[in-house]
Amino acid sequence: MSTPSLLILAGDGIGPEVMTEVRKIIDWFGAKRDLAFDVSEDLVGGAAYDVHGVPLADETMAKAQEVDAVLLGAVGGPKYDDLDFSVKPERGLLRLRKEMDLFSNLRPAQCFDALADFSSLKKDVVAGLDIMIVRELTSGIYFGEPRGISVNANGEREGVNTQRYTESEIARVARSAFELAKRRGNKVCSMEKANVMESGILWREVVQKVHDEEYPDVELSHMYADAGGMQLCRWPKQFDVIVTDNLFGDLLSDVAAMLTGSLGMLPSASLGAPMENGRPKALYEPVHGSAPDIAGQGKANPIACILSFAMALRYSFDQGAEADRLEKAVEKVLADGLRTADLMGPEGGSPVSTSAMGDAIVAALDASL
Numbered sequence: 001m002s003t004p005s006l007l008i009l010a011g012d013g014i015g016p017e018v019m020t021e022v023r024k025i026i027d028w029f030g031a032k033r034d035l036a037f038d039v040s041e042d043l044v045g046g047a048a049y050d051v052h053g054v055p056l057a058d059e060t061m062a063k064a065q066e067v068d069a070v071l072l073g074a075v076g077g078p079k080y081d082d083l084d085f086s087v088k089p090e091r092g093l094l095r096l097r098k099e100m101d102l103f104s105n106l107r108p109a110q111c112f113d114a115l116a117d118f119s120s121l122k123k124d125v126v127a128g129l130d131i132m133i134v135r136e137l138t139s140g141i142y143f144g145e146p147r148g149i150s151v152n153a154n155g156e157r158e159g160v161n162t163q164r165y166t167e168s169e170i171a172r173v174a175r176s177a178f179e180l181a182k183r184r185g186n187k188v189c190s191m192e193k194a195n196v197m198e199s200g201i202l203w204r205e206v207v208q209k210v211h212d213e214e215y216p217d218v219e220l221s222h223m224y225a226d227a228g229g230m231q232l233c234r235w236p237k238q239f240d241v242i243v244t245d246n247l248f249g250d251l252l253s254d255v256a257a258m259l260t261g262s263l264g265m266l267p268s269a270s271l272g273a274p275m276e277n278g279r280p281k282a283l284y285e286p287v288h289g290s291a292p293d294i295a296g297q298g299k300a301n302p303i304a305c306i307l308s309f310a311m312a313l314r315y316s317f318d319q320g321a322e323a324d325r326l327e328k329a330v331e332k333v334l335a336d337g338l339r340t341a342d343l344m345g346p347e348g349g350s351p352v353s354t355s356a357m358g359d360a361i362v363a364a365l366d367a368s369l
């Protein structure tokens, strides 16, 4: 098979800083694990606007469509706040998601033991937690028509949004969740509000049908999304993969993420349809933004971006064992007590820099051999 290709779009603010650390990791896998990537770099967000006058050039978009995976840092910053909406840095990211048709958004909530004290929940509720929320990303109430604010027959203004899902939209994100479950704990819980929403009734039917016809060996359960929110806070370890729509997924993935601590720790992936080589179209990125308040100071936590690369190893490049290796290296440096500033408790301490954290993870990788 040809060398897998990776397009790096570091973006703005702390994006390039955390990406420098990811490059160290990528180079390590090339040198020590014989896992070479054909890496190219390009501009996105404000960085692209500065050069091209648009937050994503057409040629960059075309490249993103061709590679096996895109790894993005972050976009945006105060310098660009007054730009016209059409060329704002965020539009670069939205264009990537839309044109690559990335309908399946993966947000893991993983609790490293060393950080279990960081959670607002009891330590034994979160220690060792490893769940995955799959959120439908390109349809549902954020996109459904009709929408808008208008004046109704009584002369009163009304705001309208429409939740709309087709069978094929539900089926494809369900498949994505079942495929993930097969590589994890083999369990999917689907969440909707079939008790009060027709789109929820269809959601439940279609997920069940995809299960029965294509994934009968994966354990499937259904839960109302509000009860799901309660269960996520009460006993999150009962879940493996959760699949849900765009709106509920937006809320539930944020709830689940905060079970485990800092924004600086959270990776994500957005997957689309399989390409000719069988790999899904894929964009990996940390959940955090460009953090202008700490940019340029060597304070950013690179772990969210490094764990995003671990997701790429697992979900784009079929290197689950190497993804485990990288996650264990992260776990080891945390267990050794290394903390960037965002991981310091109120009692303080001496935080390490972005590059020191990256170097320590590389050293932990070396130690894993």
Ligand code: NAI
Binding pocket: 014, 073, 074, 075, 076, 077, 078, 090, 093, 263, 264, 265, 285, 286, 287, 288, 289, 290, 291, 292, 293, 294, 299, 300, 301, 302, 304, 342
């Ligand atoms: P943010 O995620 O950039 O920062 C929120 C807070 O978390 C800040 O105090 C920041 O210092 C801290 N933080 C974030 N990532 C960190 C890391 N890796 N290590 C240590 N601390 C970290 O969100 P904010 O401040 O709302 O937005 C800043 C800019 O980023 C805006 O222009 C916004 O539009 C953009 N943004 C971009 C996103 C993306 O590229 N996907 C997502 C969210 C915001």
Ligand code: MG
Binding pocket: 250, 251, 254
């Ligand atoms: Mg959200």
